[in-house]
């Protein structure tokens with residue numbers, strides 16, 4: 347199922363396919379959590395499906411029933427290559443790309459073409475990106491390469507310029523809330539909290555609604571408010587938060603800072619920050635930057651508890 351906010355992108359892809367103008371190298375780009383992978387998966391299924399033809403005017407999705415569709419949903423389609431970093435790694439290696447290129451040159455076994463999806467494409471290193479260039483320009487046979495990318499700026503221009511760009515945008519807040527309410531059947535309060543926790547991404551917000559992670563987001567807000575009222579309690583608060591997943595923790599601390607800056611600048615109020623305190627917006631901006639840096643650092647061997655405690659002490663100092 348294509349998310350409603352991807353419908354324009356999907357219609358464009360279908361139109362291009364019917365008019366035989368679909369590029370052999372596509373880059374689906376946009377911020378994380380907007381459904382880019384879903385769009386890629388739907389296109390992969392359609393391009394491999396043997397139940398519909400490219401020029402079939404009535405088909406706007408894969409049939410879901412043919413041998414190709416069955417194999418793909420079982421994760422065993424011999425003409426499809428899913429290239430992503432190995433678990434726990436943050437790079438797509440050159441040998442993965444070389445192996446893919448070799449496979450694309452073999453004859454197809456089920457479908458009329460081969461398909462590859464590389465995601466997230468920005469995790470290709472220079473050697474991987476260079477190895478892919480020739481295939482992007484001139485893929486073997488009728489192969490189609492799809493690069494799913496959160497951050498195209500991290501890829502060399504030589505790669506970007508060889509792909510047709512499909513830009514996926516985040517839906518506006520009201521559409522997101524309506525969609526989330528319909529999908530989850532939960533109240534507006536829960537949906538809005540989830541959307542804030544997800545930084546505006548409805549896809550991620552839906553995951554939060556259905557997981558205990560949303561409680562963790564609420565916990566962070568309570569902890570930050572407590573610190574403003576009791577600035578000496580950083581080490582206690584740090585213990586309360588240290589078990590959260592570092593990626594979520596730092597993203598949420600960053601988004602709480604962004605919200606606090608916005609509230610401070612506009613003089614508005616929220617239910618989680620204490621009314622009695624005024625905060626230093628410049629200091630909050632620095633802290634937001636630091637949270638973003640710490641999120642990246644948390645994947646390294648740096649001690650997360652020390653990073654967190656230091657950050658919380660600085661948060662408590664922002665009262666003016």
Ligand SMILES: [Zn+2]
Nearest residue numbers: 395409412415
């Ligand atoms: Zn099919």
